[in-house]
Amino acid sequence: MSEITQSALDRRTLLRRAAAVGLVAAPGVSFLSACAGSDDSSDDTKQATGEKSADNPLGIDPKAGIEIVIFDGGLGTKYATDVDTPLYNKKWPDSKVTYSATQQVATTIKPRLNAGSPPDMINNSGSDLMDFGAIVKAGQAADLSDLFAAPSLDIAGKTVAETLVPGAVQQGTYDGKPFAVNYSFTVFGLWYNKKLFEKNSWTIPTTWADFTALLDKIKAAGITPFSYAGANASYYMVRAIMTSAAKIGTEQVLKDIDNLKPGAWTNDAVKQAAAAWGEVGKKYANPSHLGLKHTEVQLQQNQDKVAFYPCGSWLENEQAASTPAGFEYAMMAFPSVTTSDKLPATAINAAAGEIYFAAAKGKNPQGGKEYLRTMLSKEAALEFTKLTKSLTVVSGAADGVTISPGLTSANDALSKAGQDVFMGYLFDTWYKKLDDASREAANQLFFKGGDAQKFCDTMEAASQAVAKDSSITKFTRS
Amino acid sequence: MRHGKYPFIIGFLVVPLALYLVFVVGAYVQMFQLSLTDWSGYGGFTYIGLENFQKLWDDPVFWIALRHNVYLLIAMPIITIAMALFFAFLLNSGGRKAGGVWGSKVYRVIFFFPQLLALAIVAVIFGRVFGSDKSGMINGLLPESWTPWLFLADEQWALTCILVVLVWQAVGFYVVLFSAGMGSIAEEIYEAAALDGATKVTLFFKITLPLLWDTLQVAWVYLGIAAFDAFALVNIMSVNHGGPDNSTQVLSMQIYLNAFQNSQAGYASALGVVLFFLTLTFAALTLRVTRRDAVQA
Numbered sequence: 001m002s003e004i005t006q007s008a009l010d011r012r013t014l015l016r017r018a019a020a021v022g023l024v025a026a027p028g029v030s031f032l033s034a035c036a037g038s039d040d041s042s043d044d045t046k047q048a049t050g051e052k053s054a055d056n057p058l059g060i061d062p063k064a065g066i067e068i069v070i071f072d073g074g075l076g077t078k079y080a081t082d083v084d085t086p087l088y089n090k091k092w093p094d095s096k097v098t099y100s101a102t103q104q105v106a107t108t109i110k111p112r113l114n115a116g117s118p119p120d121m122i123n124n125s126g127s128d129l130m131d132f133g134a135i136v137k138a139g140q141a142a143d144l145s146d147l148f149a150a151p152s153l154d155i156a157g158k159t160v161a162e163t164l165v166p167g168a169v170q171q172g173t174y175d176g177k178p179f180a181v182n183y184s185f186t187v188f189g190l191w192y193n194k195k196l197f198e199k200n201s202w203t204i205p206t207t208w209a210d211f212t213a214l215l216d217k218i219k220a221a222g223i224t225p226f227s228y229a230g231a232n233a234s235y236y237m238v239r240a241i242m243t244s245a246a247k248i249g250t251e252q253v254l255k256d257i258d259n260l261k262p263g264a265w266t267n268d269a270v271k272q273a274a275a276a277w278g279e280v281g282k283k284y285a286n287p288s289h290l291g292l293k294h295t296e297v298q299l300q301q302n303q304d305k306v307a308f309y310p311c312g313s314w315l316e317n318e319q320a321a322s323t324p325a326g327f328e329y330a331m332m333a334f335p336s337v338t339t340s341d342k343l344p345a346t347a348i349n350a351a352a353g354e355i356y357f358a359a360a361k362g363k364n365p366q367g368g369k370e371y372l373r374t375m376l377s378k379e380a381a382l383e384f385t386k387l388t389k390s391l392t393v394v395s396g397a398a399d400g401v402t403i404s405p406g407l408t409s410a411n412d413a414l415s416k417a418g419q420d421v422f423m424g425y426l427f428d429t430w431y432k433k434l435d436d437a438s439r440e441a442a443n444q445l446f447f448k449g450g451d452a453q454k455f456c457d458t459m460e461a462a463s464q465a466v467a468k469d470s471s472i473t474k475f476t477r478s
Numbered sequence: 479m480r481h482g483k484y485p486f487i488i489g490f491l492v493v494p495l496a497l498y499l500v501f502v503v504g505a506y507v508q509m510f511q512l513s514l515t516d517w518s519g520y521g522g523f524t525y526i527g528l529e530n531f532q533k534l535w536d537d538p539v540f541w542i543a544l545r546h547n548v549y550l551l552i553a554m555p556i557i558t559i560a561m562a563l564f565f566a567f568l569l570n571s572g573g574r575k576a577g578g579v580w581g582s583k584v585y586r587v588i589f590f591f592p593q594l595l596a597l598a599i600v601a602v603i604f605g606r607v608f609g610s611d612k613s614g615m616i617n618g619l620l621p622e623s624w625t626p627w628l629f630l631a632d633e634q635w636a637l638t639c640i641l642v643v644l645v646w647q648a649v650g651f652y653v654v655l656f657s658a659g660m661g662s663i664a665e666e667i668y669e670a671a672a673l674d675g676a677t678k679v680t681l682f683f684k685i686t687l688p689l690l691w692d693t694l695q696v697a698w699v700y701l702g703i704a705a706f707d708a709f710a711l712v713n714i715m716s717v718n719h720g721g722p723d724n725s726t727q728v729l730s731m732q733i734y735l736n737a738f739q740n741s742q743a744g745y746a747s748a749l750g751v752v753l754f755f756l757t758l759t760f761a762a763l764t765l766r767v768t769r770r771d772a773v774q775a
Contacts, residue, residue: 288617
């Protein structure tokens with residue numbers, strides 16, 4: 001998430017990380033467990049432990065110090081130094097927290113992992129992040145089952161796992177065991193200027209008919225109704241199409257796509273979603289936006305030249321410097337495409353990202369986990385959100401608190417969605433080739449006339465080409 | 479002193495030579511090795527023979543990229559050399575005495591200026607020049623009522639936009655190169671020809687061009703190699719890394735995408751091998767085809 005605020009390219013790596021999650025399920029599960037299980041080299045370093053008790057559910061040694069490493073990027077490090085560490089020390093005053101920040105995670109951490117003396121808690125992030133699947137395979141990440149089963153630090157009567165948004169634990173689970181805390185949380189939707197909409201008394205649509213009727217009104221007002229940047233942000237459009245497809249036919253549609261199931265892209269749900277969005281492109285697209293970059297179109301939105309923009313919740317923070325006073329970000333869920341969509345109109349695509357993990361072979365892995373438990377407390381999560389303008393996976397931590405308007409609306413959308421929050425798709429990070437194809441196909445669909453059948457056929461062919469290519473490592477999810 | 483000469487020279491050469499062997503030759507050798515493997519870029523690999531080359535042969539995008547490289551290979555040197563010769567001739571106009579156009583010294587500096595800019599900066603600037611809406615420089619200069627030209631967002635024209643920038647960036651260097659070449663031509667030849675009543679056009683074709691042949695040959699090879707690359711411009715300027723719809727796709731972009739984004743380092747190495755031989759063949763052919771007996775100046 002740290003990069004989310006920086007550039008499109010970085011944002012990708014972030015999402016990839018969010019999705020690394022899924023990498024999880026894939027690479028030969030038995031192989032994975034064999035590796036992780038047979039590794040007893042941790043025996044040679046003495047690891048700190050203490051008595052387990054209600055107050056000390058992870059059984060840490062209160063006197064043993066911990067070492068943490070935080071990635072110094074877009075999220076900054078203040079949340080760790082000014083919030084998490086003081087909170088941790090409030091409970092464990094005798095445990096000295098050794099803190100360091102780095103922008104070169106792999107460069108600094110990898111040699112220490114290999115040397116068997118890693119820090120206890122690591123924030124694996126940034127452009128120099130480590131392949132987390134490989135870390136899990138190598139048995140370097142501590143099993144977080146006991147962390148998630150432990151009681152929450154400040155939410156009474158709930159385990160840590162129970163305080164998190166749906167899917168959060170799952171996203172850090174590899175071969176049935178959780179190894180990562182994906183801490184920050186991105187909500188995807190359609191972003192608009194609340195003030196502009198209020199001024200024109202445009203109401204937020206939930207059905208496709210209302211949506212297109214509103215687009216007509218917006219067009220009549222001389223504003224481009226819906227747009228995105230074709231030059232480098234076409235994956236925003238891919239996400240729009242995929243989100244609609246999932247709403248029409250449930251997340252299973254996206255799972256089939258990720259699993260390269262034959263016919264996954266020519267599925268009716270995908271076709272209907274592509275047809276609907278192709279129609280929007282045909283009627284309302286501004287062809288010159290194909291040549292623009294994300295910041296350029298986002299700036300146009302800030303100038304009220306573009307009404308709807310499909311994006312994730314980093315948008316508000318990214319545009320902070322360009323947002324004028326008369327502009328107030330708000331987010332709506334993608335409207336239902338058909339009247340028989342299997343997911344309700346309120347359903348939201350949201351994904352966890354930004355990996356934090358405890359090193360299995362550190363001196364004090366339990367202490368590392370206790371630090372994570374501190375981060376997952378409601379108090380720490382709220383402060384994190386305030387400092388970084390990013391939501392966390394701690395469910396409802398930002399409820400009822402004054403945060404930025406855009407994030408508030410994303411948070412509201414999230415609570416309206418209830419259990420209908422789905423993680424989305426992982427094919428873009430698993431199979432870069434398929435990702436490239438989808439970006440191009442989305443651009444063609446939206447800016448070049450909206451041929452849904454062509455979109456489906458192109459993607460189906462690309463998907464099957466990947467499936468047949470033995471040199472590409474395959475992943476699956478369920 | 480003489481007895482100390484060889485250790486001295488060797489001492490100087492051994493370090494750069496070692497660096498060259500390790501980082502240039504070594505990298506090439508490794509590329510050949512890796513092109514025969516399924517290496518993803520992480521961890522280990524197995525040898526798969528020529529499978530990567532087979533895949534490459536069957537890959538439609540490879541052929542598209544190759545076609546674009548060939549287009550650039552023909553268009554870029556011809557346009558660049560023609561323009562550079564024209565400008566250089568104007569600047570020198572047949573010998574120093576005859577004098578070039580007014581202010582030619584200033585022009586020479588201006589022509590050379592694009593060379594001083596990093597290619598990435600040039601790409602970013604021209605990205606703005608070719609902006610597909612009114613915020614683009616060219617579209618901004620057009621009357622308000624005109625539909626903006628799409629430039630890089632238009633499959634028909636995207637590659638031509640890249641070509642324009644390639645030429646713009648290269649011309650200045652060759653103007654200076656050709657100017658230097660023209661400057662070294664003995665003035666007596668021009669004077670004699672002028673006395674015989676030769677026009678400037680005749681001077682150019684009968685004297686300047688033949689005497690400049692070696693320089694032209696070098697220019698052609700250099701430009702050809704630049705045309706095989708074009709990576710920075712395509713990467714920064716094009717829609718979606720080689721788009722729209724692969725209309726600006728080139729081999730170097732394919733290498734980059736496969737190696738660093740698709741995690742297919744083996745396949746990318748195979749592409750690299752192909753590019754290596756293409757460039758080598760081109761250079762050899764150019765030198766062979768354009769070989770002439772040196773004209774004594």
